[in-house]
Amino acid sequence: MKIFNIKDIVLIPNLLSLLRIILSFPIVTILISGDKNLDIYLIILLLLAAATDYFDGFLSRKLGQVTELGKILDPIADKIAMGVILVALIFFRNFPVFLVVLLIYRDVMILVFGLFVTKKTMKATSANFLGKLNTTIVAITMLSFLLIPGTILFTILYFISIISIIVSGINYYFVGEKILFPKRPTKWFARLILIIFSYYLLTFITDWIHELRCNTKSTIYKDISDSDEILKQYSPVFYHSKEEKFLPIKVESFLSNAKLVRKSAFIVFDQTLSNGRELKSSANKFDENYYLKIDRNFFADISFKYNQIKKYYPLTIYARALKVEKLSKKFIVLQYWLFYWASNMGSYNIIWHECDWEVVMYLLDDKLNPIEAGYSQHYYGEVKKWADIAIENGKPVVYVSSGGHSMYFNTGTHKSYLDNSKKLQLGSDECENGIRLAPENYVLESINDSLSWIKYKGDWGLPITTKLKGPKFRNPNNVCLTMWSDPLEWFDKYRTKNTN
Numbered sequence: 001m002k003i004f005n006i007k008d009i010v011l012i013p014n015l016l017s018l019l020r021i022i023l024s025f026p027i028v029t030i031l032i033s034g035d036k037n038l039d040i041y042l043i044i045l046l047l048l049a050a051a052t053d054y055f056d057g058f059l060s061r062k063l064g065q066v067t068e069l070g071k072i073l074d075p076i077a078d079k080i081a082m083g084v085i086l087v088a089l090i091f092f093r094n095f096p097v098f099l100v101v102l103l104i105y106r107d108v109m110i111l112v113f114g115l116f117v118t119k120k121t122m123k124a125t126s127a128n129f130l131g132k133l134n135t136t137i138v139a140i141t142m143l144s145f146l147l148i149p150g151t152i153l154f155t156i157l158y159f160i161s162i163i164s165i166i167v168s169g170i171n172y173y174f175v176g177e178k179i180l181f182p183k184r185p186t187k188w189f190a191r192l193i194l195i196i197f198s199y200y201l202l203t204f205i206t207d208w209i210h211e212l213r214c215n216t217k218s219t220i221y222k223d224i225s226d227s228d229e230i231l232k233q234y235s236p237v238f239y240h241s242k243e244e245k246f247l248p249i250k251v252e253s254f255l256s257n258a259k260l261v262r263k264s265a266f267i268v269f270d271q272t273l274s275n276g277r278e279l280k281s282s283a284n285k286f287d288e289n290y291y292l293k294i295d296r297n298f299f300a301d302i303s304f305k306y307n308q309i310k311k312y313y314p315l316t317i318y319a320r321a322l323k324v325e326k327l328s329k330k331f332i333v334l335q336y337w338l339f340y341w342a343s344n345m346g347s348y349n350i351i352w353h354e355c356d357w358e359v360v361m362y363l364l365d366d367k368l369n370p371i372e373a374g375y376s377q378h379y380y381g382e383v384k385k386w387a388d389i390a391i392e393n394g395k396p397v398v399y400v401s402s403g404g405h406s407m408y409f410n411t412g413t414h415k416s417y418l419d420n421s422k423k424l425q426l427g428s429d430e431c432e433n434g435i436r437l438a439p440e441n442y443v444l445e446s447i448n449d450s451l452s453w454i455k456y457k458g459d460w461g462l463p464i465t466t467k468l469k470g471p472k473f474r475n476p477n478n479v480c481l482t483m484w485s486d487p488l489e490w491f492d493k494y495r496t497k498n499t500n
Contacts, residue, residue: 008069013060016052017070017077023049024081031088034326039146046146049081050139057132078135079107086142091213094493095145099161101206103138105198106169113176134168137161155423220325221485223448224332227321231446234334234362234370235317235439237395239411241402242434245303246356248338248442251453253313254355254460255279257305258292263463283456290458294341294354302354306341315442318471326488330366333487335359337447337471342461344403354461355468356405359483360398362386363491374491375407376483377429379420379475381494384409395439401429420481447471 008014023045030042056074060066083104089095110131141157148154173194181187224230240247258276276292278285294302318337323330340356361374370386373396389409390397399408401416408414411431418424447454453470460468469475472484483490 008065008067009073011060011065011067011070012063013056013065014067014070014073016056016059017073020049020052020056020077020081023052024084027085028088031085031092034092043143043146046085046139046143053078053135053139075110075131079111082135082138083107086138089142089145090209093145094489095142096158097209097213098202098206099138099141099158099165101202101209102162102165105202105205106165106172109169110172113173113180117176117179130164130168130171134161134164137164152423155421221322221333221487224321224323227319228446230332230368231319231321231334231336231444232439234396235319235444236336236360236398237392237439238338238398238400238437239431239433240400240435240437241430241432243402244400244435245344245403246306246340246342246405247310247315247435247437248317248340249310250313250316250443250445251318251339252277252280253309254292254294254339254341255453257295257309259295260286260458261291261293263289263291279453279456281452283452283454286456286458288457288459290456291463292355292458292460293462302342315437317442317444318447319444320447322487324488331371331488332364332366332368334362334364335483335487336361338400338405340405343405353468357460357468357471357474358400358405358407359471359474360396360407361483361487361491362396363487372491372495373409374487374494375409376474377401377406377408377414378404378417380417380422381490382409383491383495399431399433401431404429420475 009018027042027045027049030038030045053074056070056077060070083100086095086100086103090097090100137157138161141154141161144151144154144157177187177190181190238248255276259272260274260276260278262271262273264270273290274286275295279292294305316339318339320335320337322333322335324333325331337357337359340358342354343356359376361376362370363372363374364370372383372385373389374381374383375398399411400406401408401414404416406414406416406429408429408431411433414429414431415425416427416429418426449455449472454472456470457473460470472482474483475481475490481490481493
């Protein structure tokens with residue numbers, strides 16, 4: 001028995017549904033191009049696609065053209081267009097992965113259940129109100145991501161979208177459940193299996209896409225071997241507060257006084273296996289299940305130990321230059337990494353965690369003209385145009401917050417956050433013209449992928465309070481934002497509106 005007539009494809013509502021699928025292709029093309037100057041056309045096309053979603057339903061009722069084909073084509077067009085666009089947003093604009101995975105999983109499950117229901121009832125199931133509402137909410141969230149990324153409004157819409165996807169998915173399931181599993185025991189068994197299956201599948205796919213996104217970037221980078229002169233040219237002047245207890249120092253000072261410890265299920269059973277100096281030659285032996293801790297007695301705090309040894313090691317800044325190519329555009333990125341023995345809690349004299357890695361980055365064009373500066377701030381950062389940063393005697397200036405070591409472009413009080421997206425505020429960072437650390441006051445030491453301790457994947461410091469990775473794996477809240485392996489993505493994440 002035929003449940004729809006293929007000739008209905010030429011009806012206006014059904015043509016609008018097809019147009020929605022067709023519009024997804026130029027939208028994806030703009031996203032792939034990476035040219036944000038085309039975002040105005042992107043928004044127009046997205047609004048046009050949304051309009052087809054509204055008018056195909058409106059006109060089908062107005063013109064009396066409600067067809068079985070339309071009932072199938074309308075939701076399929078929604079799913080194809082929305083899915084294709086959202087996947088492109090993941091890979092080319094860093095849209096949240098979990099929302100897309102959850103939405104596509106819901107849509108696939110609805111399609112599978114719908115086919116079984118249609119086969120059993122010989123009647124096509126149409127989109128219901130909750131399904132249409134969910135599509136609208138996700139579309140608004142998608143537009144807000146393009147127009148106002150990183151705002152509290154986008155965060156609210158993101159969580160509303162997650163709830164909407166779950167609620168509409170459950171609603172669709174209950175509709176099909178009445179037909180497919182009429183008996184009570186079968187019904188509850190099916191629910192249990194679906195919950196377990198969904199949890200593991202969603203976790204697996206989300207992790208897989210995260211890894212795929214990080215490993216399939218269009219960015220090509222390569223360390224510049226002969227880069228001493230340009231690194232010296234842009235080596236910054238650092239200002240720490242007058243009360244700063246810890247200054248950037250040579251890594252060996254910490255490794256020589258630290259123990260390598262293997263984690264266990266309970267910290268009391270952690271096993272000390274080696275001296276931290278072993279990372280200088282064989283870091284590959286120690287994976288993410290290890291951490292470093294200062295070897296000291298119970299009565300000596302970390303600042304006491306630091307003050308004992310600091311005179312034996314020079315103040316050191318670790319520098320690195322790399323060529324970057326993205327979408328046929330070539331850049332030079334200069335990185336200046338600072339290692340601290342410990343970090344205080346904001347401006348207070350409470351040791352929050354052992355070890356602290358921060359970085360200053362400068363983006364240059366392929367003719368070595370400076371474009372932007374990016375400063376790390378805990379797990380997030382800030383980017384400004386080169387013309388907007390402070391320069392002292394031809395050198396860029398960096399203000400380091402008291403205790404916390406976040407990098408800022410000016411003195412004063414700055415909001416401090418606990419998360420990568422700068423939404424969970426906790427206290428503030430204080431910066432002042434205190435201890436001046438100019439290039440003549442520190443050793444500029446080159447680093448690259450070949451250094452053994454750079455390859456160490458474990459924690460620098462105690463696992464409970466620190467959980468801090470080294471330069472190559474820095475920014476653990478989002479592995480795709482690592483400054484070491486793809487600094488351009490980090491620049492894109494924290495580029496403010498005044499730098500566009």
